[in-house]
Amino acid sequence: MKNLFSELEQLGLSKLEDIQIYNQDEEEEKYYQELRMKEADLIYAKSYTCPVCENGFKSKVVKTGKARLVGTDTDLRPKYNYVDSIKYDVVVCPRCGYAAMNRFFDNIISTQKKWIRENISVNFKGLKENDDIYDYEEALKRYKLALINAVVKKSKLSEKAYTCLKITWLLRGQQEAIRKKDDPYIKVLQKQELEFAQKAYQGFHQGFTKESFPICGMDEMTLTYLIGELARRTGDNEESLKWLSKVIVSTSASERLKDRARHVRDLIKIAEKAKAEEEKNS
Template sequence: MSKFWEKEFTCPFCGTKFKKKMVFFDSIKIKARDIDLKPVFEDVNPMFYEVVTCPNCYFSAFDKDFETITIKGEETERKLKKLLEEAKKKVELKNVENHVEAIKRYALSGMVYSVLNQRKKVAISYLKIAWLFRELGKSEEEKRYLERALKEFESHYKYDYYEESDGPMILFYLGVLNQILGNRKEAARWYELLLRKYDSKSLYAKVGRERWQELRRS
């Protein structure tokens, strides 16, 4: 049985129609998870396919919301147009699925979400870049993007409205990213807030409790 299928997208920015290879959910096999819940995949790596990039204008976003994004206001449109025109001059995208190409696409999605003031998705884009660098064994680049993801999660938590259902995930990553980066006191503070606010029915609260206990023992 094939692991892939093609989906047609319409770019919400320039209107171009194009097809993109997607991976069937049943083809994704997770054999382990890292400290920050990064999946270790057995075969197909879905991170290679998650970001959809328009081949015409380079508008990029996660596949789940690519066609539903609303671009509000002329100023936002101008910023996006300038950003994407500059990106197209600097970034050469190839029609292959690998770590290097996925990193480029997540970088583009991070820039787009930044213009759209969607900080949570900027943070997730940077986190996925860090994970891809981890798979490549590039620790300095991984650290740089973990720091960028942490900064965006902090800003999202402080300044943005977010769904209550997102709370455990946000607090978990504020804790675990600080832990990975060696900020023990900050990590403990966020874990304690996570455990005060949410019970262990949440996966993030359950794992957060484990990480908090590991932190206290170390």
Template sequence: MSYLYSTKQDCLNCKKQFESLKVRSKNCIVTHKDSDFCTYYKDAANPYFYEVFVCPDCGFAFTNNFSNKISDDKREIFRQKVTENWYKRQKYSFARNLGAAMEANKLALLTAKIVDEKSWVTAGLALRLGWLYRYQKKQEEELKFLTIARNLYLNAYENDGLRGYESPEINIIYLLGELSARVGDYDEAIKWFNKVTEHETKELHKAIVNQARDRWQDVRNELKKA
């Protein structure tokens, strides 16, 4: 597959090195983007499919956002819960279809839960899984994972902190509004969209502020209909 290239990863858990594929960025062609940033790509050259690295030896599944500090206690719990039931497989080191990407993402969510990853990291995995269900048009599962993502982002914003989060804070506030709107929590959505338009960095992020205004209006219209 010429749109893929191989990278070497060191497992954060067992330290063994393995190969994982990535999509060449020049081959990633965006066809469409949803209001919660879910992006659609032409053909199978979808970077979402390759974000999770799965160690073929121990089953540890992680992304670039994971912490490399794992306590001995957590390693032991991971060994008991996952590695003992894991048969060694290279499957995730090959080209992935949507199904394989979803499995890898679920493994990463499980891993994140066991090692108690930061809320925003786990939220990102849940959001991605929700989007992959959206690709499949499975709305019930999509909304389940969007709800999990919203609640974890809320915990990140209010308690856990955003240390290492790759985007400006205003993005997470927008997402809190957007995901609340999508799961039907309209009052919450209004609250967070308002926070976006009043944010201290609003002058720097006009695109997202305008998007929040549009989505605020959409939610108001939904409320009027109800």
């Protein structure tokens, strides 16, 4: 390729062939800035009243009907264009520290409020919202605060499990947002994702027989499928196949859900076949 500055050599300015008009850092910043602008267009500040301290505040949420769904992961994580909606599903009172996902935020009784005040609010230093969007670090902080709140107020197993599941989705989204796929931080995030997937699996597995359906908006067959998929993701293929088979032979499960279960079952077979071949050749 021709040196863009070759005409300047006659002026005594040589060795300019490696000069780049835009360095990589500037290109990266431009790329992320464009994404931030697109994401900011899809969210707005919604008003809330804290059920613990009655403080009025605003929290960012995704505009209804604005984000376009482009796919769903095997563990039911939704994926949208230009925005990771998962980042905006936790509401945090900036004054007392009470936090929960949207579906659970107002579902709190007086005893639980007392526990929050005594164990969270008394030490909480406040939360400021300065940016127009939540980055992944901020979103993770909010989710972990919601999880601590769920533990303190002795929430149902399903609420804690669902919060852990959303954290796994968030960590996966953070990995996907990293452009350099050889970045060592991805492995750190993968390890954290697995840890929270294990917690989600444990909670849903225990809550399956202890709670009434629907659980976190899921009917029995949907949760059965999800438990099977979480078992696979956490390395328990045998248990996964047991749960998936319940979906496949069910008379109440939709064909779409059955297709999902068959797909995950096939993923297990492919992985086990590849593992057997590897062991055979080693």
